[in-house]
Amino acid sequence: xxxxxxxxxxxxxxxxxxxxxxxxxxxxxxxxxxxxxxxxxxxxxxxxxxxxxxxxxxxxxxxxxxxxxxxxxxxxxxxxxxxxxxxxxxxxxxxxxxxxxxxxxxxxxxxxxxxxxxxxxxxxxxxxxxxxxxxxxxxxxxxxxxxxxxxxxxxxxxxxxxxxxxxx
Numbered sequence: 001x002x003x004x005x006x007x008x009x010x011x012x013x014x015x016x017x018x019x020x021x022x023x024x025x026x027x028x029x030x031x032x033x034x035x036x037x038x039x040x041x042x043x044x045x046x047x048x049x050x051x052x053x054x055x056x057x058x059x060x061x062x063x064x065x066x067x068x069x070x071x072x073x074x075x076x077x078x079x080x081x082x083x084x085x086x087x088x089x090x091x092x093x094x095x096x097x098x099x100x101x102x103x104x105x106x107x108x109x110x111x112x113x114x115x116x117x118x119x120x121x122x123x124x125x126x127x128x129x130x131x132x133x134x135x136x137x138x139x140x141x142x143x144x145x146x147x148x149x150x151x152x153x154x155x156x157x158x159x160x161x162x163x164x165x166x167x168x
Contacts, residue, residue, distance in 0.1 A: 035068055039065065039068055042064070043060060043061055046060065047060075049134070049138065050127065050131045050135060051131070052131075056126050059123075059126050060123060063119050063122055063123055064119070067115055067116065067119040070115050074112050074115075075112075078105060078108050082105065084101055085098065085102065088101060
């Protein structure tokens with residue numbers, strides 16, 4: 001009886017292995033895409049979905065690359081400030097010191113949001129009305145460009161994510 005059960009379980013595992021292997025082919029199975037790869041994928045998708053002209057593609061790429069460079073620099077500063085904040089908390093720094101660091105972090109977050117909004121406005125102005133309508137249908141909060149906060153997007157413990165159960 002045990003031998004038969006073992007045989008059935010082993011056969012089941014062998015049959016399930018290809019399905020599990022297929023599932024792991026995404027980036028989660030290996031290294032995540034670089035920021036440049038993510039940008040290229042986003043541009044390819046938008047160019048196809050919105051039927052962007054060559055001129056629009058070039059302008060989108062320029063604007064998104066500039067935003068990406070600015071965001072990466074800001075992100076590095078935020079990491080440094082968060083490390084500084086952790087050190088301040090561990091060393092029992094006073095409330096004033098902690099508040100000064102958190103104010104700097106808040107300022108950087110506001111700068112990131114402003115840069116995203118400005119880039120989004122610039123990109124939307126490059127689109128025809130038909131393309132804007134199509135983009136709005138894709139994601140009501142403008143997340144088709146990865147910069148909106150509507151349509152079920154929000155911040156969580158792992159950054160900006162689509163909230164569970166939110167319409168897409």
